[in-house]
Amino acid sequence: MTSSLRGAKKEATRAKLIEEAHQLFVTKGYSETNIREIALAAGVSERTFYRYFETKDELLFPNLRGVIADLLSNLRGVDDEVQVMDAVARAVELTNLASLPRMKNMRAIANQLIAGEVVIDVVRLIVEFEFEFAAEIGRRIAISNPYLGQLDRDTYALVLARFIFNAFRSMMNAREELDSSAELSLPSVPEHMNRIIKLLNPELPPLT
Numbered sequence: 001m002t003s004s005l006r007g008a009k010k011e012a013t014r015a016k017l018i019e020e021a022h023q024l025f026v027t028k029g030y031s032e033t034n035i036r037e038i039a040l041a042a043g044v045s046e047r048t049f050y051r052y053f054e055t056k057d058e059l060l061f062p063n064l065r066g067v068i069a070d071l072l073s074n075l076r077g078v079d080d081e082v083q084v085m086d087a088v089a090r091a092v093e094l095t096n097l098a099s100l101p102r103m104k105n106m107r108a109i110a111n112q113l114i115a116g117e118v119v120i121d122v123v124r125l126i127v128e129f130e131f132e133f134a135a136e137i138g139r140r141i142a143i144s145n146p147y148l149g150q151l152d153r154d155t156y157a158l159v160l161a162r163f164i165f166n167a168f169r170s171m172m173n174a175r176e177e178l179d180s181s182a183e184l185s186l187p188s189v190p191e192h193m194n195r196i197i198k199l200l201n202p203e204l205p206p207l208t
Contacts, residue, residue: 014052014062016042021059030060068129071095075136084140088164089194097168097189126165134161167196 020041024033035056039049053059075091082090138157141148148156171192178186186192 010052013042013044013048017044017049017052018059018062021056025060030056065125067095067097068125071097072129072132072136075133080140080143083144084137084160085197087140088137088160089197092193092197093190095190097193130158130161130165133164134158137161164197168193171196 017038021033021038024037024041028037033056035049036046038056038059039046042049053062071091074094075087077094078087078090134154134157137160138153141153141157145153171189175186175189175192187195
């Protein structure tokens with residue numbers, strides 16, 4: 001088997017594990033579903049399961065941590081001379097946002113997890129990302145808009161960071177409501193995200 005075929009098979013197995021896990025989470029409940037059942041539904045052994053995921057928690061938001069880390073790294077890699085929102089747009093283009101799989105059952109699963117530790121962990125990850133992303137945006141604002149005071153700069157930076165993350169989440173939720181054939185006519189995930197980013201005013205006038 002060639003390396004490309006092996007890679008495709010691994011991706012197919014991983015996608016199948018995610019799909020079957022989410023179906024079980026909806027029909028049986030997250031807490032009541034175990035790894036053995038997920039592996040059995042996907043047609044693999046438990047040993048194979050652990051080649052792809054360490055815990056069933058990772059199946060809830062697969063690739064989220066990696067995508068967030070890549071987005072932040074890509075933003076930091078854009079030249080400081082590039083305007084703030086242009087830099088964000090470039091970072092989005094460089095990040096494989098489409099590696100986050102479609103999760104049509106996510107809303108139903110989330111309703112089961114409102115008070116769960118998994119959700120708390122995800123919220124912690126998001127908050128940490130927002131503040132790290134805001135710090136980088138704030139640094140860039142200080143370069144491109146030196147007339148802004150620190151309060152304005154910090155406020156803008158955090159608002160922009162939260163807008164960007166919530167815009168992405170809202171976009172993905174909207175796309176999940178569509179069937180696969182309808183999604184084919186949509187722009188790519190990065191293109192769609194950058195269209196949303198353009199709603200922001202890059203001039204950043206003083207607030208105070």
